Amino acid sequence: MENNNKVINHKVSPAGGDLEGASKQEFNITVYTENQIGLLTRIAIIFSRRKINIESLNTSPSEIDKIHRFNIVITESEEVVHKLVRQIEKQVEVLKAYYHTNADVIWQELALYKVSTDVIAEKVSVERLLRENGARVVVLRKDYTVFETTGHREETDNLISILQPFGLIEFVRSARVAIIKDSDGFNRKLREFERLEPGEEVIENEYLNQGEKVFTM
Amino acid sequence: MEVAQETLTTPAPTTAVEVSGSVALLEALIVEGVDTIFGYPGGAIMPIYDALFDYNDKLNHILVRHEQGGIHAGQGYARTSGKVGVVFATSGPGATNLVTGLADAQIDSTPVVCITGQVFAHLLGTDAFQETDVINITTPVTKWNYQVTDANEIPEVIAKAFYIAKSGRPGPVLIDITKNAQIQKFNFEGYTKCNHIRSYRPKPIVRTQYVQEAAALINQAKKPFIIWGQGVILGTAEQEFKAFVEKSGIPAAWTVLGAGAIPTEHPLNVGMLGMHGNYGPNVLTNECDVLIAIGMRFDDRVTGRLDKYAKQAKVVHLDIDPAEIDKNVKSTVPVWGDCKETLPMLTKLIEEKKHTEWLNTFNEYTQKEIEAVIHDELNPTTPEMTMGEVIKQLNEITKGEAIIVTDVGQHQMVACRYAKFNKTRSNVTSGGLGTMGFALPAAIGAKFGAQDRTVVAIIGDGGFQMTLQELGTIMQTGIDVKIIILNNRFLGMVRQWQELFNERRYSFVDIQSPDFVAVAAAYRIAGKMIDDRKDLPAALNEMLSTKGSFLLEVMVTKENNVFPMVPQGCSVAEIRLK
Structure with a gap:
């Protein structure tokens, strides 16, 4: 755990374990950031510069207004991930970055399936299959029904193959979101951080399609 | 308005x-x-x-x-x-x-x-x-x-x-x-300087535990070796660094961008690291027992083959950027922080020592390098001049007080190897990116940044042609920049690699140049071309004593190679003297 000790005095907080293993596995990278235009690019290019594929990327406001949270999934060796996370943390508008193995997180993806209502109504077996797979109805219309499941990739994939023969119309899946098992105090620290020093509003371009509002000579 | x-x-x-x-x-x-x-x-x-x-x-x-x-x-x-x-x-x-x-x-x-x-x-x-x-x-x-x-x-x-x-x-x-x-x-409503951004930590918090561990390693070391980079200069920690080096008695070598943080002639300054660095610092990197890296980032041009780099040594790494720690070389003790803060902490904890025998080992390697490379480079008997002798002559006149701005290539390595620096902030060059065309405009800026100092730009015939339009800036501002073009009628560094590694297949390195003195004259800048050794001292004196800018073109040996050299993919210990 020597490496853990080295980094706790700074922002990086890696998952445990030694860095010697070069074998690749899935890692969940969690990044708390300011909400600033262009930051997504600044983070994304840390991966693309090294020709690393981002398998899943979720970015949305955290529970604290003005602090955003990224969940990024890549498959790499821990040594590489450790260095990547330090590069991410180095960015001016990044508050904190962590990485964790799948074993260290609870994660879910949300999937939506649109299926013809006629087919569902006619075939009792479909209803049973949906129930078995934990699907919930989101929208029920005469012409189509939208189901939702959450789960790991295999689970959401599984329902695709089940529904495929019954006229799947459309499918969409979200990026992964992951909760860190060892995250004591996260919310408290974030609230404290925001309380001591509130974040800044993002400033957008007010003038697009509004040339008449612009100051000209 | x-x-x-x-x-x-x-x-x-x-x-x-x-x-x-x-x-x-x-x-x-x-x-x-x-x-x-x-x-x-x-x-x-x-x-x-x-x-x-x-x-x-x-x-x-x-x-x-x-x-x-x-x-x-x-x-x-x-x-x-x-x-x-x-x-x-x-x-x-x-x-x-x-x-x-x-x-x-x-x-x-x-x-x-x-x-x-x-x-x-x-x-x-x-x-x-x-x-x-x-x-x-x-x-x-x-x-x-x-x-x-x-x-x-x-x-x-x-x-x-x-x-x-x-x-x-x-x-x-x-x-x-x-x-x-x-x-x-x-x-x-007025302007207030910024001194804090909530998401940005310019320097990591110093952990005294690691400073203590580093001091313990240094105190036990038999063959410790300091390698420093530009971090010492950027942190304005030259004095703190000198105090650390002198108390520890540890031989210290520099990266290209670290040059001048302590004077070239300092008895513990054992020379330059890296691909064209000095013999001792490269070989002995792989023999030291504790390697103390200060404000440097283990660039591949410094380390050579990484899996054969200082494997025997315990590594103490001082750096302000946490992302540099363990990026290329795994540290035994990471001393995160601003070296202006961490160096005095370390100096306080280390024992005053003299590593005479170990320092002598460096000196022995220096002697070998002088015999094999340096003597002939600086005192050539060839009909044509060498780049090294131009730098040597320049040292004799400027006494190491000038700011030397270099471009990229052979002349850069020769200038960095042989130029004397008495003062910090005297070596301006494009280190990491290796940007040809850097020197002429950088020299103009260097002079504006230090108007009481002499600024000498040393540039190759290739690089000069990349940004020579800035002669116009010199003309219009009247800024005093001394320009030495070391003209070997080749893109010399690429030619050297082609000679050594591509069986002398000189692919597009034969570059023609205009009459540089005439180009300078067109910009109303004084100039001179010399191709005879006996004219060198007088020409350099003329350049330095002329009021305003001056362009001195020195014709040098066409096919000279910069040695020593750590060939790409080789360990620092495999440095070649020829």
Whole structure:
């Protein structure tokens, strides 16, 4: 755990374990950031510069207004991930970055399936299959029904193959979101951080399609 | 701009004044202590230039000949002055011409703030005339960048820009300001410098535990070795570093960008690291027991083959940037922090020692290198001159007091190896990026940043032709820059590699040059060409004693190689003397 000790005095907080293993596995990278235009690019290019594929990327406001949270999934060796996370943390508008193995997180993806209502109504077996797979109805219309499941990739994939023969119309899946098992105090620290020093509003371009509002000579 | 300027420049924070974004920008620069701007006007930055017209007495704007020249000058200025270099450019091509300099400043940690004009905010994304997405183009090569679309943002954003550029590990910042924001009037409530950003930690917290562990390792070491980089200079920690070296008695070697942090002639300064560094420092990296790396990042040109680099040694790494720790070389003890703080802590804990025998080992290697390489390079008997003897002669005249600005290639390595530096901030070169064309504009900036010092640019015949348009900047400003072109009629470093590794297949390295002295003359710059050794001392004296700039072209051996050399893919211990 020597490496853990080295980094706790700074922002990086890696998952445990030694860095010697070069074998690749899935890692969940969690990044708390300011909400600033262009930051997504600044983070994304840390991966693309090294020709690393981002398998899943979720970015949305955290529970604290003005602090955003990224969940990024890549498959790499821990040594590489450790260095990547330090590069991410180095960015001016990044508050904190962590990485964790799948074993260290609870994660879910949300999937939506649109299926013809006629087919569902006619075939009792479909209803049973949906129930078995934990699907919930989101929208029920005469012409189509939208189901939702959450789960790991295999689970959401599984329902695709089940529904495929019954006229799947459309499918969409979200990026992964992951909760860190060892995250004591996260919310408290974030609230404290925001309380001591509130974040800044993002400033957008007010003038697009509004040339008449612009100051000209 | 009918704004009452006399009421500004020392803005009264209580009374807001209605000014344009451009005026607010210039006021901000003055409060930041900016005295010199390198720039080039254009359509999208015209309001700023219009405001600048009234600030001529407070801000010295240097009109360069190309934006790349502007940013290299800004870098040179920053490197010699220790201040932030400031560069103006217009949108589109003006901004894209900055990219090489931004990349150079990013990799060499040079504090630069670039202000680029941008098309009107309502035209963003419309492929307007001279519109480029400069924020996204420059994101990978800036420490931070930001687009301003409203004048109200300007004071705070400029304050952040300067703070980010110069704090922690310095770097380039680009602020893109749309034309409407430059024109827009707003209530300017004065300018406050930034000293804190909540998401940004310029330096990590120093952990005394690691300082203690580092001191213990150093105290036990039998063959300790210090390697230092530009971090010592960027942290203005030269005195703290000298005290550490002298108390510890440990031999110390430098990276190219670290040169001059302690004088070349210091008894514990054992020379240069890396591919064309000195023999002892490279070989003995793989024999030391404790390697103390200070403000350096283990670049591949320094380490050679990484899996055979200092494997026997315990590594103590002092760096302000946590991302550098364990990036290339695994540290035994990471001493995170600003070396201006950590070095005195370490000095206090270490025992005063003399590593005489170990230091002698370095001296033995120096002797071997002198016999095999240095003697003949500096005292050649060949009919043609060598690059090394030019540097040697220059040392004798300048006594190591000059600022030496180098370009990239053989002449750069020779100059770094042989130039004497008595003072810090004397070696200006493009280290990490290896930007040919860097030296001439950087020398102009270097002189503006240190006007009481002699600035000598040493440039190859190839690199000079990449940015020679900046002779126009010299002509117009009358700045005093001494230029030595070491002309070997080849792109020498590539030719050397082709000779050594590509069976002398000289593919496109045979470069022809114009009459450089005539080119200088066309810019009304004095010059001379010499090709005979006996003329060298007089020519150098003439160059240095001439008032104003001077271009000295020295014809040198065509096919000389820079040795020693750690061939790519080899370990530092496999350094070749020939």
